[in-house]
Amino acid sequence: MKIEEIKELLGLTDEDLKKPLPKPTKWSQPYWDAAKQHKLVFKKCTKCGHIDHPPYLYCTECHDDEHEWIESSGKGTLNAYAVNHFSVPFPFWPDLPYVTAMVDVEEGPRMITNILECDPDKLENGMELEVVFQKRTEEFTLPQFRPVKK
Numbered sequence: 001m002k003i004e005e006i007k008e009l010l011g012l013t014d015e016d017l018k019k020p021l022p023k024p025t026k027w028s029q030p031y032w033d034a035a036k037q038h039k040l041v042f043k044k045c046t047k048c049g050h051i052d053h054p055p056y057l058y059c060t061e062c063h064d065d066e067h068e069w070i071e072s073s074g075k076g077t078l079n080a081y082a083v084n085h086f087s088v089p090f091p092f093w094p095d096l097p098y099v100t101a102m103v104d105v106e107e108g109p110r111m112i113t114n115i116l117e118c119d120p121d122k123l124e125n126g127m128e129l130e131v132v133f134q135k136r137t138e139e140f141t142l143p144q145f146r147p148v149k150k
């Protein structure tokens with residue numbers, strides 16, 4: 001269904017159809033700044049090496065606050081996924097079917113994300129994925145994933 005048909009059918013405004021955007025904190029801002037530059041980065045504890053994702057104020061393993069930002073290879077594997085065919089918020093209707101997934105990224109974190117540029121019927125747990133950057137606004141670019149082309 002096209003977005004204009006959805007608006008007409010349900011009497012929605014442009015405001016009703018705006019996709020939600022991230023709400024950065026001061027400790028997650030570097031993640032969003034990097035995404036805008038098409039880099040996937042993680043906050044890594046320099047004391048114990050743990051990577052927290054989403055980025056957190058302090059290390060959730062050792063509670064230290066010394067950290068560095070590391071750039072990810074952008075490679076991952078599909079851990080689990082769901083294909084949404086209906087019942088998602090209005091702004092996502094034009095994207096149906098819409099894939100929500102858990103992706104195990106090479107450096108260790110498990111990300112909740114979307115799988116883009118795929119045939120949902122061909123997804124399989126364990127398949128190789130790569131990061132892809134989707135610009136939503138001038139301010140926000142979202143790291144998401146797609147199958148690695150072979």
Ligand SMILES: [Zn+2]
Nearest residue numbers: 045048059062
């Ligand atoms: Zn730590």
